[in-house]
Amino acid sequence: MNIRKNMISLSLLALFTVSFSQPSFAATTPFTDIGQSGAKDKILSLQQQGVIKGVDDSKFAPNETITAAQGIQLMVNAFDLSLAAVTFVKAPQATDYFSKAxxxxxxAESLIIAAVNGLELPNDLDPNAEWTREQFIHQLMKVMETKGNLPMIKLVPVExxxxxxxxxxxxxxIQRALARDIIELDKENKLHPQKPVTREEAAEMIYNALAYLKSHKPLN
Structure with missing residues (x-):
């Protein structure tokens, strides 16, 4: 019996049942609650690409915060991470990598995919804990730079x-995210790194990261 093939088949089935916030995979109606969002066009573009979903068929809930698990799931979807190039002796479990999973x-499957694709996630990661802006940005830059095989850049640190x-x-x-225009500071040049990241903020950063890779180097 091919354990790996069976495990991946189950993995694909699982991925079709979850998303950014575990909504319905079939949602195609444009979100009705992002009219006042400055990231409206980016959110709708990601929705049309199938990268993000809403909390239901018509709601995105832009101001809701996200958990570590939701953030990881979003990155797995956005950067098309998978287990395709990995061979396992036995079917892996999320707890092999994260003690609190x-x-x-x-x-569970998203955490495994993230772990084997090089995301620098701590072993004691709490999947249900809110992710801060700095945590999301850090992981986003790691997966973006790895996936895009981006070269090192000479930084002039932003205050x-x-x-x-x-x-x-x-x-x-954070400095690389600023240099690559993935994020920007507010009018007071503040980042608010310890503030929980919202769905709107996460989606905008993901859009910017994918746009950067598209314009600089195709995804592998």
Whole structure:
């Protein structure tokens, strides 16, 4: 019996049942609650590409925050990460990589995919914890740079007024995100790194990252 093939078949089935916030995969109606969003066009573009889904067929809930599991699922979808190039001795479980994961949860397969595709996620990751802006940006830059095989860039650090709130290990990723126009600071040159990231913010960053890769180097 080919364990890996069976496992991947089940994986694909699972991925069709979850999304950014576990909504219906068949949602195609443009979202009706993003009229005031500055990222409206980007959100709709991602919806049309099948990268993101709403909380139901017509609602995106742009101001809702996202969990680590939802953020990881979004990146797996957006960058087309998979297990296709990986051979396992036995079918993996999410708890092989993350001690706080639930192997029967909707996110389990996404966590496995993220782990084997090089996302720098801690072993004690809490899938249900809210992700902060800096956490999302850091992981997004890692997967974007790996997927796009992007070269190193010479940085001229941008002044961030609230850099005292930044986690030291994330500073490089934040500066690269600014340099590549994946993110921008607010009018006061603040990032608000510890603020929970919203669905709207996450979608806009994903759009910007995919647009950057498209204009600089095709996805592998």
């Amino acid at each position: 639930d192997n029967d949860a909707w996110y 961030i007024k609230d850099d005292h709130d930044l986690t030291v290990d994330y500073q490089g990723s």
